[in-house]
Structure formats: structure tokens, C-alpha cells
Amino acid sequence: MYTITLATVCLIKINNLPDLGVSFGDKIFHFLVYTVLAFLWFSSFFYTFKFKEKIALLYATLLSIVFGIIIEVLQGALTASRSFDIYDVVANTMGVFLTVIIIFFKNLITIKKQ
Template identity: 35%
Template structure:
């Protein structure tokens, strides 16, 4: 009976890990495309520096989703690795996109403040996750 429960639990965790991976991977692809394609027909919003809020949101979700996958990957629920790895992955991904915008697009340019917004989103995600999991345990 115990063996059957362990097999079922293992299968459920594997499915959960796969779901988290595909969510994180899909979000990464969406961010990549939206940051590198030319978007001329996007309506403008009257909010100053709205693109910085968008960058913050993109990287908040990016870090959050990769954290969920990495938490399942690293198994040790008290490990700081998922926090560090998801944060650094988000930061380096954001920097790579800014470099790619400067080198490979004509409608986009690299912006240091976009990188700062990316880091802010990643840091907020780590803070929210850390508070949540600290209180949970």
C-alpha cells in the first residue's frame, strides 16, 4: 500500500514539475518575442514610463514561474538555490534581451533603466516568494 502511494505521489510531483517548466518556458518565449519584435500598432497609454512597469511585471512573473519549477527541481524545500538561480536567470535574461535589442533590432534600443526595471521585478518576486514560504514553514 505504501509503495502504491509513493508511486502515485512521485507521478504527481513529476507532472507538477513539468507543468511549472512549460509555464516558465512559455512565459520566457512570450517575453522574448514581445521584447524583440517591432510593435508599431500598440496603442499608447498616457502613463509616463509605462514600459518600465511592463518590464517589472514581465520579470516578476518570469522569476516567479522559474522559481516554482526550480523549487521542485532542487527538492530541498529550505534551500536558497531556487531563489538565487531564478533571480540570476531573470537578470541575465533581461540583460541579454537588452543587448539583443541594441544589436539586432532597428525599432528597439538598449536601455539601462529597462535592466533596472527587470531587476526590480525579479527582486520583488523573490521577496514575495520568500515571505510566503517563510510564513508557510
């Protein structure tokens, strides 16, 4: 549901968005949204579909990054109000990698506790 909502929000025209007062506020939004997207995909693969953790993380990472690139391309090709932005792709990818780092370090901490 999150993925469908994200795709919809990214491809429709949204008026009167609040100004965050930060010149790169849009990039922060992309970073955070894709951090959540990757985590939700990981959780689905790992907990629902019972993939091994490394495989679940790999699939979540690849799908999230590819999804972000596809959305950016579609924004440039299909919408009049949006455009392709390579920096959005970079922010999306960095958000995905934050999820990877969090999951990786969670595992290191869990292993050391035992």
C-alpha cells in the same frame, strides 16, 4: 514557453501599442513581466526539478536578471526598432526582486503559523 514568448515579443517590432497615458508605462510593464518570469523560473526549479527552495530562488533570480540584460543588449544590437535601455534593466531587476521578496515573506508567514 513564457521565456520564449517574452524573448520574441522583446525582439520583434510591434506597431500600434496602446498608450497607457503614463510616461513610465513601459517600465511598469517590464517590472511586471519580470516578476512573473522569475516566479515561473522559481516554480520550475522548485516544483519540477525538485531543487531546494533557496537554490531554486537563487537560480531563478540570476537567470531572470541575466536574461533581461541579454535581451536588452540584443535589442540594441539586432533590432532597428528597439534600443538598449539601462532603465529597462533596472525595472526588470526590480521585478525579479519583488518575486524574491514575496517568496521570502511567504516563508516567514508560513513558519510563524506553525
